[in-house]
Each structure stands twice: as structure tokens, then as C-alpha cells.
Amino acid sequence: MNAIDTAIRAAAASITVKGLTKAYDAQTVVIPPMDVELKAGEFTVVLGPSGCGKSTLLQMIAGLERVSGGKILIGAREVQDLEPKHRGCAMVFQNYALYPHMTVFENMAYSLKVAGMQKAERTERVAAVAKMLGLADYLQRKPGQLSGGQRQRVAIGRAIVREPGVLLFDEPLSNLDAQLRHDMRVELADLHRRIGATTVFVTHDQVEAMTLADRILILNKGRIEQFDTPKAIYHHPASVFVAKFIGAPPMNILSVTGDGSALRLADGQVVANAPLTGAYQLGLRPEDIVVDGKADGHAVKAKLRFREDLGSHSVLAADLGGSIVRIATPFGAEIADQLELHLNFPTSRLHLFDAATGRAIPGAFGAQ
Amino acid sequence: MTSESTLFSNRWLPALLVAPFMLLIVLFFYVPIFQAFYWSFFLEQPFGGGSMFVGLDNFARVLSDREFWQAGWRTILFMVTGSSLAVLVPLILAVAADRKIRLSLPARNVLVWPKGVAGASIGVVFAFVFNPFVGILAPLNQAFPGIWAPGIDGTDAFITLIAAHVWGGIPFNFVILLAGLQSIPRTMHQAAAMDGAGPWRRIFDVQLPLIMPQLFLTLVLEFTESVTSAFALIDTITHGGPGGATTLLVYKIYKDGFSGYDLSGASTQTAILMVFVILLTAAQFVFLGRRINYER
Ligand SMILES: Nc1ncnc2c1ncn2[C@@H]1O[C@H](COP(=O)(O)OP(=O)(O)OP(=O)(O)O)[C@@H](O)[C@H]1O
Ligand SMILES: [Mg+2]
Numbered sequence: 001m002n003a004i005d006t007a008i009r010a011a012a013a014s015i016t017v018k019g020l021t022k023a024y025d026a027q028t029v030v031i032p033p034m035d036v037e038l039k040a041g042e043f044t045v046v047l048g049p050s051g052c053g054k055s056t057l058l059q060m061i062a063g064l065e066r067v068s069g070g071k072i073l074i075g076a077r078e079v080q081d082l083e084p085k086h087r088g089c090a091m092v093f094q095n096y097a098l099y100p101h102m103t104v105f106e107n108m109a110y111s112l113k114v115a116g117m118q119k120a121e122r123t124e125r126v127a128a129v130a131k132m133l134g135l136a137d138y139l140q141r142k143p144g145q146l147s148g149g150q151r152q153r154v155a156i157g158r159a160i161v162r163e164p165g166v167l168l169f170d171e172p173l174s175n176l177d178a179q180l181r182h183d184m185r186v187e188l189a190d191l192h193r194r195i196g197a198t199t200v201f202v203t204h205d206q207v208e209a210m211t212l213a214d215r216i217l218i219l220n221k222g223r224i225e226q227f228d229t230p231k232a233i234y235h236h237p238a239s240v241f242v243a244k245f246i247g248a249p250p251m252n253i254l255s256v257t258g259d260g261s262a263l264r265l266a267d268g269q270v271v272a273n274a275p276l277t278g279a280y281q282l283g284l285r286p287e288d289i290v291v292d293g294k295a296d297g298h299a300v301k302a303k304l305r306f307r308e309d310l311g312s313h314s315v316l317a318a319d320l321g322g323s324i325v326r327i328a329t330p331f332g333a334e335i336a337d338q339l340e341l342h343l344n345f346p347t348s349r350l351h352l353f354d355a356a357t358g359r360a361i362p363g364a365f366g367a368q
Numbered sequence: 369m370t371s372e373s374t375l376f377s378n379r380w381l382p383a384l385l386v387a388p389f390m391l392l393i394v395l396f397f398y399v400p401i402f403q404a405f406y407w408s409f410f411l412e413q414p415f416g417g418g419s420m421f422v423g424l425d426n427f428a429r430v431l432s433d434r435e436f437w438q439a440g441w442r443t444i445l446f447m448v449t450g451s452s453l454a455v456l457v458p459l460i461l462a463v464a465a466d467r468k469i470r471l472s473l474p475a476r477n478v479l480v481w482p483k484g485v486a487g488a489s490i491g492v493v494f495a496f497v498f499n500p501f502v503g504i505l506a507p508l509n510q511a512f513p514g515i516w517a518p519g520i521d522g523t524d525a526f527i528t529l530i531a532a533h534v535w536g537g538i539p540f541n542f543v544i545l546l547a548g549l550q551s552i553p554r555t556m557h558q559a560a561a562m563d564g565a566g567p568w569r570r571i572f573d574v575q576l577p578l579i580m581p582q583l584f585l586t587l588v589l590e591f592t593e594s595v596t597s598a599f600a601l602i603d604t605i606t607h608g609g610p611g612g613a614t615t616l617l618v619y620k621i622y623k624d625g626f627s628g629y630d631l632s633g634a635s636t637q638t639a640i641l642m643v644f645v646i647l648l649t650a651a652q653f654v655f656l657g658r659r660i661n662y663e664r
Contacts, residue, residue, distance in 0.1 A: 064558050085564035097555035101577040110573070111563035158563070 012198045013075035013088065013165035014040040015061060020070035020080075022056050022222075030056050031222035033070060038215075040075075043192050043199045045209040047245070048219035054202040057219070058168050061200065062089050074166060085114075090159035091168040094175060096151045098143040098158070104130075105139040108158045115162075129161045132194075149180045156188075160195060167197040173208060185211060206246055210234070218242050236351075240358040243283045243351060249315055249326045252289075255355070256282045267321035269300045271345050274352075274364060281358070283351035286315065286328040290344040297345040304341050318343070401642065407635035419632075426636040436637065438612070439620040442526075443641075446598060446616055450530045451590035454537030455545075455583065461538070462545040463571060491604025494532035498605075522613025525606045529614055532601045533594065541586045548582035549575060580660045588652050592645055617641050 015038040022031040030053045038044045046054045059065035061072060063084035072080045079087045090111075098107050105126055112122045130136045133153045143151055152172060159167055172188075173181045189212055192199055203209055209216050210230045218225040218233065218241075225245075226238040237243035243251040256263040258276030265271060271282060290297075302318035302325060316327040318341050327343065352364035408426050410419040430436050497504055552575060560570045576583070599618045602608055608615035608623065615623070617637060625634030 059558075062558075062562060064561060083566075084561045085566075089562070091559070091562045093555045093559060095553065095555055097553065097559035099556070099559075099574065099577075101580075110560075110565075114564040114569065158559075162563075 011088065011163055011165040012041040012196055014038060014073075015166060015198060015200070016071075016073040017061075018071040018073070020057075020060065020072060021068045022053070022060060022065070023068045029222070031060075034222070034224060036217065036224060036227060038198060038200065040198050041196045043201065043212060043214045044217055045213035045215075046200060046202045046217045046219060047206065047209045048204065048225075049245070050204060052219045053222040054204075054219055055170055056222075058091075058170050058200060058202050061087075061166070062091050062168050063087050064091075088165040089168055090162055090164035090166070091170065092152075092155045092159050092172045094171040096143070096155040096175075098151060098154055100143055103140050103142055104135060104146070104154050107143065107154055108161050111158070111162045125161055126157075129157045132191075133157050148176050149184060152176065152184060153187075156191070160191075160197070165198060167199045169199065169201040171203055172201075173203070174205070188212060206248070210246075218245065236360070236362070237283070238360050240281055240283070240353045243353070243360075247285060249286050249328065251283045251285050251351070252325045253353075254282045254284075254320070254323060254325070256280050265300070265321040266323075269298075269321060271298050271300060272347050272350055272365060273298075276352075276364070279355040280361075281353040281355050283353060284345055284349060286326040287330070288346060288349035289325070289327045290346065291316070291327060291329065292342050297347045297350075299342050299344045302341045302343050304339055316341070404635045404638040404642070407632060408639045410632060412631040412635075422632075426632050427640075430633055430636045430640065435612070435615075435620070436617075439615050439617045442613075442615065443595060443598075443617040446526070446530065446533075447591060447594045450533045450594045450598070451537075451587065453530065453534045454590050454594070455541055455586050457534055458538045458541035458586075459545050459583070462542055462549055463575065465542075465546055466549040466575075467567075490532055490536045491601045494528060494535070494601070495605045498528040498531070520610055522610055525610055525614045528605060529598065529601055532605060533598060536597070536601075537590060537593075541590070544582050544586055545579060548579035552578050584652075584656055584660055587656075588649060591652065592649055595641065595645055 017034055017036045019033045019035060020031065021029070021033050023029040034057075046057060048054050056065060060067050060080075061074075063079070063082060063086075067080045070080070071078055074087055074089070099110065102110065108126045108129060109122045112125060117125075126139070127136070130139055133156060135150070135153055135157060138146060138150060138154075143154065146154065152175075155172070173184050176184060185208060188201075192212075201208070201212060213230050215227060215229055216233050217227045220241050226233055226242045228236075228238075233242060234246055237246065237251070240253055244253060254265060254271070256265060256271060257279055258264075258274060260277050261273060261275060262270045263272045263274055263276065263280065263282060300320060302320040305317045305319050305324065307317070308315045314329045316329065318325050318327060320343070325343070327341075347365050350365055352361045353359065354361060407419075409421060409423060411422045411426070412419045556574060556578070557570060560574045565573055595616075596618055598616050599622065602614055602616060602619045603622075606614040608619050618641070621634045621637045621641070624630045624637070
């Protein structure tokens, strides 16, 4: 651990958002009032579909976009009216946004130069960061002479060289190919473990979210759907939106009706016993469905439509009372090529959602 | 490259396509140039009647002429101040237009109009605009009599000339520079803002370095153009006066050749001017062009 690491760890600040809103005009309210608190040193991934306001939120924290209302606190300081440079945030952009006319060294040293730091100290700081990111051999190159991964590292170096209290990333990996993306993800996780900066990372890639995040903030049209650990989000999705957004393939959602003692599908098959009446949405992850086996739940019949073999497992798509259900078979399981499947829905794995609001109804099938 | 070879699989088609243009260039550019060089070694009789090879005599005569050197220095002065201002003023306008993108649409149109105005017309307009009695500076003359007198004062006349030249140069340079500024990605500004650079600092650290190719282009074109385009302005506004204060080399060549009937002297000066412009442009490419980073 060197000086940069400890300095950033010490500077790491919490981010508190109070009643924050953003509207471009009366019709386009991008972010309705939002309240959230990101702890100091925490790695938060902001996840959501395209256009849900992730970048807008990030840019408001950074100071690149004006807030329409509410407060942003970094540490104990109110920053919503401050210039970006007074907020102690650094940012990594999707297209890197490196200065093409400056060398790698100059790119990384620029913020220090603007801040009026002496040349000797600048050189020392940049050298330390370059060493940490494996860029020491490239300091005299221009960004145009670097590969995509190297450019991304320079962009990260430029951000952390200032020892910011808050590190902001806007889809930093989406311009990289799959292999590099994976490598950079591992590197980013490692970097965060070492420097411990409060990090906000915007993505619409759920794998990045699941692997990097301490907590995931899921946005839907500017509203927070759920803010929790990856594990909790996966196992206890707070809404149908979250359930469908996380997991590949995503959770199956079936419309069911309660008759007071059991939940029935549209075709009348019983999927679970529960003293419920009315319309509900029932969720079940593809990997929790048991095919042709014994389990603690009800068995239903479905017609196989097609299957995809992915090597490690297969994904089956079956027609269940008119809606498609996806089933992920366990590793190595042989499923006979048959048209009629007997599916078992383990009651302990079922998720129940309100049909009207889409919010989860916890504890509907006993303890979960 | 395959695309080129497939596009022009016919060997003669490319030649045929450029032929009309080449013909024009040869006829109206290379032939006169060659003739100017050729004539500069001959003594031409003013009213016809044969010419006589005199070697470098013409050059000796021209180079020992004090008026030639004065016109030469004026040309350089005009070139340096006129071209720098003709790039600087549009640059300032372009930076401003780039900031306030809403105003830039009308500005872009309004500022481009002068492009459609011929040099001579610009001259006539400016002769009126800077007229000491009815022009925009007339009130100044009323307050301080004699302070603005382009008809008598050589400096005032020179300023008028430069103002007209700069005004005529705004449209093209403005468009080129604004296009350069607009092609700088938004995130580049954001990154610089995150790095702590304010708007002023960003102009010098980010915007100007990134539009170097455009700046270089406008500067090279301005330098070469200012040598010749001044003619229309001088001919309409000052006629080289007062007292020869605005007689640049182009105008002197014209006067010597067509009023003084010193065809050999005019040819010689043309040759010298041409060599000067060529050397200057070459120097710009050698010393400036190489340092420019065209990568984005
Ligand atoms: N200048 C603007 N004027 C009006 N609406 C805007 C403006 N900028 C963004 N928006 C709208 O704000 C919404 C959120 O945009 P934002 O860029 O934050 O989305 P995002 O979640 O980052 O999406 P992506 O994943 O595609 O990057 C979008 O619906 C967009 O159309
Ligand atoms: Mg975005």
C-alpha cells in the first residue's frame, strides 16, 4: 500500500441525496424526488435500462448537470451549487475522454497542474499511479497510440491521481470487447479493494453490477426500485421490475389467481397453496424449477417449445398455460427430448408480487 | 486501395475528368506565371516593338528601388496584422458561438453573408463606413477634429484597409473554426471541468490545441490570400494613398505595369512576390504544420 491508497481511503466521503429532482421541462421529469445515502468507501453500482436517468444522476453528483431541486451532500458538505472542481469528485467517461494532444503523463498530471501543484510533486504522484495501473512504460505516448484497455486505465489513472473522495464511472467498460471487459472488471474490483474510494458506477450490464457492487441501486424511470446488496437483490427482488431485470435468463413471472386456499394459473393448474384471494404475479427463477423430479412444491404440466444448450447448462422454454416459462437445468443434467414436461415449483423459492403495483409481498409462503 | 482501383478502372476516365480543370489552371495560372518569370529577364518596350534579353538587370533595378522595398514592408505589415486579425476575430466569434449554441444559428448565417460579397464591393462599403464625414467614426471627428482622417493620414488609411480585409475574412474562417470547435466531444469539456479547469483555461488547454488543424488551415490561406486580395480593397478605398501609405506590392505592380507601362519591372516584381509567398507557405508547413496533431 502506498501513499495514494491511504490518501484516497482517508478522503473517501459519503454521498447523501435528499429530495433530488431533475426535470428538463414540465413534461420530461427525468428524476422524481430521490433520497438515498451511499456510505463512505462503498462501491455502488447504478443499474437500469437505457434512458432511466443513470448518467443524469451521476452528472448531477459530479456537478456537470444542474439539479432541478433537492440537495446533494458529499461528506457533510452541501455541494449541489458548487463547481465540479470544488466537489472532490473524479470521473471516468465511457469514451475515456482523454486529451488527444497530451501524452499519458500530461493527461494524468493535468488536474494537478490546474490545481497549481509543483512539477516535482506532480511527477512523483503520476509515477505512483502509473505504476499501480501498469502504465509506467507508456507515459510518453499519446492516447492515440494506446489500446482500448490501456486508454481506459489512463482514464482511471487520471481520475485517481487527484486522490478524490468520490470516484464516478459512467459505463466505463462498454467500449471494450468481452475479454477485456472481464479483465478490467477484475482490475477495477482489485483497485477498489486497494484504494477504498467511495465509488458510483453506472452500467446497464447486470454482470458488472453483480460482481463489482457492495450495493446495487436499481433505477426505473428515475425512481429507485431497490437499493441493496447483490445477493439480496437476486434472492429478494423488491418488485417485478427488479426480478425481470436481474438474472440471465430473468425470473419467470406468471399471472396467478388466489381462490382462498391455492394459487392457480390461467388454465386452472395449482402452483402453490396459500390462503390468498385475488390477482397476483408469481415469480420463480429458471434455475429453481425442477424438471421431472421430486421437490417440495406442486407439479404442473408444460409443453416444451425449444431448448438452448449452453455447454454448462441448458435453457428450456416451455409453454405453461399460454405463457412461456424458462427453465435452467442444473449442470450436466440430461433432459430427455420429450414434448411434455412435468415441472415442479418449489414453494420455498416462489416470489409473490402485487398484480397492480408490482411490489413484492414478503413472507407470503412462510419464511423466505 | 481497392476502392480507388475499382472506382476508376478505366485508365483515361480520371484524366478526362480532371482535364477541364487542369486546362483552366494551366491557362490562367501556370502560363501567366511562366510568362511573368520569362519577362522578368527581358526589357519590354511599352508600346510593343520587340523585347531584349537583359539577364538579371531587371532584378537589379527593382531591388535597388526604394519604393519597392517600402511597398514590400507594407505588404508584410499588412499580411501579418491583417491575417492575424482575420483569424483572431473569427476565432473569438467562433468560441463565443460555440458556447451559446442557441445564438449561434443566426450568428452563423449573418456572419457568413460577407462571403458572398466581392472584394471591390467590400471596398466601396468600407470607403463609406470609414468616411471621416459621414461614416461611423464621424462623431469622433466632431468631438476631436482631425483625429480620423484616412484621406490624409497614412496610418488611418492602413487601418481602414485592414478592417475591410478582416471583415471580408470573417465568414470563411468563422465557419471553419466553428466546425472545428463543434467537433470537440462534449465529454472532453466535461473531463476538463472535472479536472478543475474553468472555461477560460479550457479554451487554451483543450479547445485551441484541438482545433490546431483548422487554425493552421485558415492561417496559411489568410497569409497567401492577404498578399493578393488586398488589391480590390486598395483600388476602391485608398488607391494606394495617401502619399503611397497603402501602396502594397500588388498595387504597385498594377500601377507600374498598367499606368507606368513598365511591363518588365512589373513582371520582375511579380516573380519576386511569388517566390516570397511560396517560401513563406513552405516555411509555415515546415515549422508549424509538423507540430500539428491531427488525431482526435
Ligand atoms: N438535454 C436534455 N433535454 C431533454 N431530455 C434529456 C436531456 N438529456 C437527457 N435527457 C433525457 O433524460 C433521460 C435520462 O437520460 P440519461 O442519459 O441519464 O439516461 P441513462 O440512464 O444514462 O441511459 P443510457 O443507459 O442510455 O446511458 C432520457 O430519457 C433522456 O432522453
Ligand atoms: Mg448514460
